[in-house]
Amino acid sequence: MSRRARVLPGLSLSLGVTVLYLSLVVLLPLSALFLKTAELGWERFFGVITSGWVTAAVRFTLGASLVAALLNVVVGLLIAWVLGRYTFPFARVIDAVIDLPFALPTAVAGIALSTLYAESGLLGGWLSGLGFRYPWPSWRGFAHGGWRESPIEWTVYDRISLAPLGVVIAMAFVGLPFVVRTVQPVIEDLSRDVEEAAATLGAGRFQIFRAVVLPELAPALLTGFALALARGLGEYGSVIFISGNRPDTEIASQVIIKMIEVNETGTYADATAVAVLLLAASFALLLAINLLQRAAARVHAGRAAG
Numbered sequence: 001m002s003r004r005a006r007v008l009p010g011l012s013l014s015l016g017v018t019v020l021y022l023s024l025v026v027l028l029p030l031s032a033l034f035l036k037t038a039e040l041g042w043e044r045f046f047g048v049i050t051s052g053w054v055t056a057a058v059r060f061t062l063g064a065s066l067v068a069a070l071l072n073v074v075v076g077l078l079i080a081w082v083l084g085r086y087t088f089p090f091a092r093v094i095d096a097v098i099d100l101p102f103a104l105p106t107a108v109a110g111i112a113l114s115t116l117y118a119e120s121g122l123l124g125g126w127l128s129g130l131g132f133r134y135p136w137p138s139w140r141g142f143a144h145g146g147w148r149e150s151p152i153e154w155t156v157y158d159r160i161s162l163a164p165l166g167v168v169i170a171m172a173f174v175g176l177p178f179v180v181r182t183v184q185p186v187i188e189d190l191s192r193d194v195e196e197a198a199a200t201l202g203a204g205r206f207q208i209f210r211a212v213v214l215p216e217l218a219p220a221l222l223t224g225f226a227l228a229l230a231r232g233l234g235e236y237g238s239v240i241f242i243s244g245n246r247p248d249t250e251i252a253s254q255v256i257i258k259m260i261e262v263n264e265t266g267t268y269a270d271a272t273a274v275a276v277l278l279l280a281a282s283f284a285l286l287l288a289i290n291l292l293q294r295a296a297a298r299v300h301a302g303r304a305a306g
Helices: 011-038 041-049 052-085 091-098 106-117 122-129 164-189 193-200 205-233 237-243 252-259 268-305
Strands: 134-139 152-157
Touching (some): 011 268, 052 091, 052 164, 052 205, 052 252, 052 268, 106 237, 134 164, 193 205, 205 268
């Protein structure tokens, strides 16, 4: 029997190139991060990641990323549905705009957002004139060497820039394409026969969406949510300008930068400890979402077989 012709080289060469590239680009840098953190020792490591400065920044980063990811799931699903199901003028232009955050430098996005939503900006000034207000929870548990009885406090903000909402908007800006590009192909491949059959049997629009469409989109929505959440956790460029480097809007990436700057508290090894914490959080979130995806896929397969 003649050997089947292969377009690419055999397994040995292809696997070797794959492992080498991943090692140089991913594994070695991450290994160096862990090795640098190991210089601290366990006691110093836990002291850094449990300090009030770091825990407040991590909590704020996680909360803002979660809000931005949830917002992107709702809005991203709507955008993906419009682009995947309808034909209208300038659809290709809108479809191309969705990918703009991928190509646009995040620093440019941060400057644009801060200019728009600043108190002197077009939208920021208009909302301020309308008396715009919103509450945001802040972690104030660790202070002056001790823990407060009420660690969570609610603060009312009257602005977007230099405030938590501005950080959420920046994270939503960079995370939206992940949701749209994950969900849109699934929507385009969905068969409308089942939807039409359900409508014929008297099901309403909400019933069709909840019982027919949503189960098909659930794995893709979970994937888009996980990617947008992970993107928000590691964001820096688009946030640094609109957050204003304020203590109440400080994200974990800013803490890392401050720790390695001159005249700031912390060392390079301390910064790597915070980086390892973010890496572990991102990995745990992605692992949890992957497990939920597999569970949802099994449930959906069982329903289809039944």
